[in-house]
Amino acid sequence: MKPYSNLKKDELKKELDTLLTEYKNYQALNLNLNMTRGKPCIEQLNLSMGMMDVLNSSVDLTCRDGFDCRNYGVLGGIDECKELLGDMIEVPKENIIIYGNSSLYVMYECVSRSMTNGVMGSTPWSKLKKVKWLCPVPGYDRHFAITEYFGIEMINIPMDNNGPDMDMIEKLVSKDESIKGIWCVPKYSNPDGTTYSEEVVKRFARLKPKAKDFRIYWDNAYSVHHLYDDNQDFLLEILDECKKAGNPDIVYKFTSTSKISFPGSGIAALATSEANIKDIKNQMRVSTIGYDKVNQLRHVRFFKDLNGIKDQMKKHAEILRPKFELVENVLEDELKGLNLAVWTKPHGGYFISLNTCLPIASSVVDRCKRIGLELTAAGSAFPYHKDPNDSNIRIAPSFPNLDELKMASKILALSIKIESILYLLK
Amino acid sequence: MKPYSNLKKDELKKELDTLLTEYKNYQALNLNLNMTRGKPCIEQLNLSMGMMDVLNSSVDLTCRDGFDCRNYGVLGGIDECKELLGDMIEVPKENIIIYGNSSLYVMYECVSRSMTNGVMGSTPWSKLKKVKWLCPVPGYDRHFAITEYFGIEMINIPMDNNGPDMDMIEKLVSKDESIKGIWCVPKYSNPDGTTYSEEVVKRFARLKPKAKDFRIYWDNAYSVHHLYDDNQDFLLEILDECKKAGNPDIVYKFTSTSKISFPGSGIAALATSEANIKDIKNQMRVSTIGYDKVNQLRHVRFFKDLNGIKDQMKKHAEILRPKFELVENVLEDELKGLNLAVWTKPHGGYFISLNTCLPIASSVVDRCKRIGLELTAAGSAFPYHKDPNDSNIRIAPSFPNLDELKMASKILALSIKIESILYLLK
Numbered sequence: 001m002k003p004y005s006n007l008k009k010d011e012l013k014k015e016l017d018t019l020l021t022e023y024k025n026y027q028a029l030n031l032n033l034n035m036t037r038g039k040p041c042i043e044q045l046n047l048s049m050g051m052m053d054v055l056n057s058s059v060d061l062t063c064r065d066g067f068d069c070r071n072y073g074v075l076g077g078i079d080e081c082k083e084l085l086g087d088m089i090e091v092p093k094e095n096i097i098i099y100g101n102s103s104l105y106v107m108y109e110c111v112s113r114s115m116t117n118g119v120m121g122s123t124p125w126s127k128l129k130k131v132k133w134l135c136p137v138p139g140y141d142r143h144f145a146i147t148e149y150f151g152i153e154m155i156n157i158p159m160d161n162n163g164p165d166m167d168m169i170e171k172l173v174s175k176d177e178s179i180k181g182i183w184c185v186p187k188y189s190n191p192d193g194t195t196y197s198e199e200v201v202k203r204f205a206r207l208k209p210k211a212k213d214f215r216i217y218w219d220n221a222y223s224v225h226h227l228y229d230d231n232q233d234f235l236l237e238i239l240d241e242c243k244k245a246g247n248p249d250i251v252y253k254f255t256s257t258s259k260i261s262f263p264g265s266g267i268a269a270l271a272t273s274e275a276n277i278k279d280i281k282n283q284m285r286v287s288t289i290g291y292d293k294v295n296q297l298r299h300v301r302f303f304k305d306l307n308g309i310k311d312q313m314k315k316h317a318e319i320l321r322p323k324f325e326l327v328e329n330v331l332e333d334e335l336k337g338l339n340l341a342v343w344t345k346p347h348g349g350y351f352i353s354l355n356t357c358l359p360i361a362s363s364v365v366d367r368c369k370r371i372g373l374e375l376t377a378a379g380s381a382f383p384y385h386k387d388p389n390d391s392n393i394r395i396a397p398s399f400p401n402l403d404e405l406k407m408a409s410k411i412l413a414l415s416i417k418i419e420s421i422l423y424l425l426k
Numbered sequence: 427m428k429p430y431s432n433l434k435k436d437e438l439k440k441e442l443d444t445l446l447t448e449y450k451n452y453q454a455l456n457l458n459l460n461m462t463r464g465k466p467c468i469e470q471l472n473l474s475m476g477m478m479d480v481l482n483s484s485v486d487l488t489c490r491d492g493f494d495c496r497n498y499g500v501l502g503g504i505d506e507c508k509e510l511l512g513d514m515i516e517v518p519k520e521n522i523i524i525y526g527n528s529s530l531y532v533m534y535e536c537v538s539r540s541m542t543n544g545v546m547g548s549t550p551w552s553k554l555k556k557v558k559w560l561c562p563v564p565g566y567d568r569h570f571a572i573t574e575y576f577g578i579e580m581i582n583i584p585m586d587n588n589g590p591d592m593d594m595i596e597k598l599v600s601k602d603e604s605i606k607g608i609w610c611v612p613k614y615s616n617p618d619g620t621t622y623s624e625e626v627v628k629r630f631a632r633l634k635p636k637a638k639d640f641r642i643y644w645d646n647a648y649s650v651h652h653l654y655d656d657n658q659d660f661l662l663e664i665l666d667e668c669k670k671a672g673n674p675d676i677v678y679k680f681t682s683t684s685k686i687s688f689p690g691s692g693i694a695a696l697a698t699s700e701a702n703i704k705d706i707k708n709q710m711r712v713s714t715i716g717y718d719k720v721n722q723l724r725h726v727r728f729f730k731d732l733n734g735i736k737d738q739m740k741k742h743a744e745i746l747r748p749k750f751e752l753v754e755n756v757l758e759d760e761l762k763g764l765n766l767a768v769w770t771k772p773h774g775g776y777f778i779s780l781n782t783c784l785p786i787a788s789s790v791v792d793r794c795k796r797i798g799l800e801l802t803a804a805g806s807a808f809p810y811h812k813d814p815n816d817s818n819i820r821i822a823p824s825f826p827n828l829d830e831l832k833m834a835s836k837i838l839a840l841s842i843k844i845e846s847i848l849y850l851l852k
Binding site: 037039040042045048049050052053055056057059061068069070071072073074100101102104105108109112115116117124126127142145146149150258262263264265283286287288289290291292293294295 | 475499
């Protein structure tokens with residue numbers, strides 16, 4: 001088929017009629033499909049059911065250093081759990097704090113603490129006239145929601161295949177003391193699936209921000225979340241780079257087991273310098289006596305070590321890979337040669353990111369919704385939900401089954417075609 | 427024995443010699459006793475081991491409304507868990523939010539949220555020149571640590587057997603808009619074991635603070651933590667009283683299962699009005715996707731209903747009661763008639779609160795520490811660790827075994843006698 005832009009008005013109208021008939025056929029099916037969030041599917045959840053067996057009433061719940069995990073105490077997490085997650089994200093256990101079930105919460109808390117009590121003795125951000133934040137786009141909507149909640153002004157930073165625009169970041173942070181942080185998903189980024197290049201990581205580690213309390217929020221959400229055995233992205237470990245660069249305190253690195261074990265019942269962790277850990281623990285010991293150590297122990301006993309996690313991730317990949325490929329193939333089949341959209345083919349993570357060539361993302365998402373396919377709201381990948389090009393659509397293929405995914409992808413492609421023609425006919 | 431205050435100087439000196447010999451004998455034992463915190467003992471922890479069995483790999487982890495507890499979602503907690511904790515603290519499930527493992531954290535978060543984002547649209551407290559807080563004393567050190575961390579000025583409120591001084595509270599809150607809250611442990615209070623009278627609860631419910639964003643932080647930590655079957659304190663349910671009084675939004679009520687199931691791995695909850703819940707959820711949905719639902723389900727499946735919790739609490743009481751009575755008896759035996767100290771005989775909770783008649787609490791605690799008995803630091807029950815009378819010592823009898831407790835209580839009594847004489851001889 002020829003690109004729509006090469007068609008004449010009456011050809012477009014004829015095509016539109018065909019497409020609308022197809023659309024009506026879907027409408028008649030009363031579908032209820034959901035591709036909004038990066039939610040693991042049931043088969044993935046089943047991979048961790050063994051975790052429900054490793055602890056039982058005849059198992060000793062004492063951790064390695066002799067502490068009874070059932071009782072109060074052990075503020076930063078049990079040693080063997082720090083080691084397990086440390087191995088996973090390539091950080092010594094001394095640099096790890098284990099939290100509750102949500103790394104998002106850990107990030108929220110870091111911003112919140114900085115607002116009320118500053119960073120390593122700096123002025124609390126709530127006492128400043130203005131606090132700004134850098135946001136590589138497209139990015140993770142829940143990150144942007146946190147900074148928005150605290151009234152922090154967000155600045156878009158363009159991304160390319162190597163990561164965010166480092167020239168722009170270096171320039172901005174070096175002269176503006178009100179810029180206090182940046183959101184990064186450095187590996188298999190949400191939604192683009194981009195992994196930051198070595199050069200980008202090194203430039204991050206060497207940043208010299210004017211604000212001494214500037215922190216890189218390094219959300220390593222997909223550190224081991226590969227889709228392929230043979231085609232994996234590599235990310236340079238940033239804490240070590242920062243140390244080498246004489247910049248050890250500039251980064252907070254976050255991780256969790258949410259998409260490794262159970263999404264709601266995993267464990268989250270923060271990795272950072274000793275000085276940051278000391279600073280954070282001053283707050284931590286005020287706010288809690290400790291996080292759920294039984295669940296920490298459960299994870300350690302189930303996974304045993306990094307190899308246990310890697311094995312688990314291979315099983316996740318076997319379930320996810322066909323889903324990603326199905327969506328990619330349907331989009332390819334349906335949209336080939338039409339010049340209507342481009343999309344990513346990530347090597348890991350949870351999303352396919354699609355960009356329409358015309359500014360029609362929100363009408364495409366609406367059109368899908370009207371016949372029972374829910375997609376992440378258009379604009380979600382941008383601060384304040386404002387996609388300057390109204391172009392980005394995030395596709396989350398993990399939860400639906402293959403049949404649902406096939407139909408969903410067809411509906412998405414169909415809606416892109418319809419809305420493109422409607423736009424061209426305007 | 428006669429009261430020390432009636433003894434002559436040389437009689438006191440002679441008595442001191444005898445006591446110091448006894449003290450040296452303890453010293454030779456190289457003891458390591460700890461009565462610092464309200465930590466359940468191993469026998470208590472063992473009561474909940476069945477909780478490790480109720481979920482296993484052949485159990486369906488779907489909750490009542492069909493939601494898969496393993497996955498993301500369900501922000502405010504699963505329905506059956508809200509019901510269980512609601513029944514426990516006499517509040518409808520609609521008024522409950524389930525959190526993670528620590529009610530202390532929930533309180534911390536409430537203050538933190540109010541600092542950064544205000545209460546139901548009020549000015550964020552961090553934007554105010556001054557924020558003050560009422561602190562019934564003696565009280566819970568970790569409460570005071572939270573308000574201190576946020577730079578909130580704390581005002582001591584005296585307590586008697588009915589609860590805090592309501593005249594003083596009513597007067598203060600009615601005229602000072604900078605007073606934003608009050609810490610309360612209304613049942614079996616920490617450390618005094620006091621339960622607020624009906625009149626006190628009703629006066630709390632009818633408070634008319636000048637600050638519209640004033641909240642009563644009602645830490646119902648010991649709601650079902652009775653020591654006796656037949657001699658239980660009764661606390662009027664405050665949410666309902668507030669509603670009746672046309673003051674529905676004035677209270678945040680906190681609870682947790684920390685001293686019911688496992689202290690580090692329980693579930694915490696907040697109970698409050700619908701309007702407050704709506705306000706809090708605006709923050710909650712920014713900070714997390716949800717708390718650990720598998721653990722919520724685990725608690726529901728283990729306890730089943732309120733009767734399950736009550737049965738469990740009877741078993742806790744059977745372990746704790748002899749410990750409390752032992753301490754009370756040793757103190758009675760050792761200090762009878764000497765007029766050196768008074769102490770509580772609570773019907774529930776986790777502490778015995780002792781007040782020395784002379785201002786010697788810190789030297790008593792130091793003296794105990796020097797021969798291997800660790801007590802909560804003197805002054806801990808007061809804001810800024812300042813006990814105006816240097817008199818209060820908090821005794822936590824739950825963790826040590828009976829032999830240890832007997833020795834610890836004797837050492838405590840001995841140290842009180844020694845320090846009293848040293849004070850009188852000054």
